[in-house]
Amino acid sequence: ETGVTQTPRHLVMGMTNKKSLKCEQHLGHNAMYWYKQSAKKPLELMFVYNFKEQTENNSVPSRFSPECPNSSHLFLHLHTLQPEDSALYLCASSQELDGFQPQHFGDGTRLSIL
C-alpha cells in the first residue's frame, strides 16, 4: 500500500482523444509531482504543486494540462498527444517541497498513444 494511488494503471488512446490521469495521496502531504518515465531514459519532472499551487512547469507541451483541486488530488489532462508521449507517468508526493523529504511514488499510468 503505497499511499499514492494512480488511475488508470494502463491507458491506450488515439492522438485525437482527450483523457485524464488521476493521482490521489492519502499521506497528508503538501507537495505533489508529475513525472514522465520513457523507456531507457531517466525520470523527467513535468509539474510540481505545493499547497495546490503550481510551482514548476518543466517546459512541458501544452497538450499536457495539470490540475490540482486540493492537496490530495492531482490530475493530468491529455489531449492531441503524439506517439512520443507514450511513457510511464508517475505521480509522487512529499510532506514538503524539499528534496530531502522522501517522495512517495504511485505505481504509475502506462500510456500508449496509437
Add this chain to the structure above:
Amino acid sequence: RKEVEQDPGPFNVPEGATVAFNCTYSNSASQSFFWYRQDCRKEPKLLMSVYSSGNEDGRFTAQLNRASQYISLLIRDSKLSDSATYLCVVINEKLTFGTGTRLTIIP
C-alpha cells in the same frame, strides 16, 4: 514485505569518510536497477545504473547481489556536495522506487 526497501537514514557522515547503503528488493525476477540522487527542491536525477558485475564511476561504486536480492551504493572520500537523498529504483514489470536514504556530509 515491501517491494523495495531502503533505510531512510539520516546518515550523518564526516567529510572524507566512506559510506555505504543498501536497497533490498522482493521480486527475484527484477531486471534493472538504478541509483538516483535527489537534491533539495530538485527532481530525482539518475546517478548510475547497477550492473550484475558491479560498476564504478569515480568515487561511487554500485553492486548487485542477486542471491540476497539487494543493491548497494558505496561513496568513497565523501564530499559536502554528496549531501542528498539517494533513491534506488528496481524495474521488473514496473518501475519501483525506494523512498530514499538521506545522507548528510558533515564538515
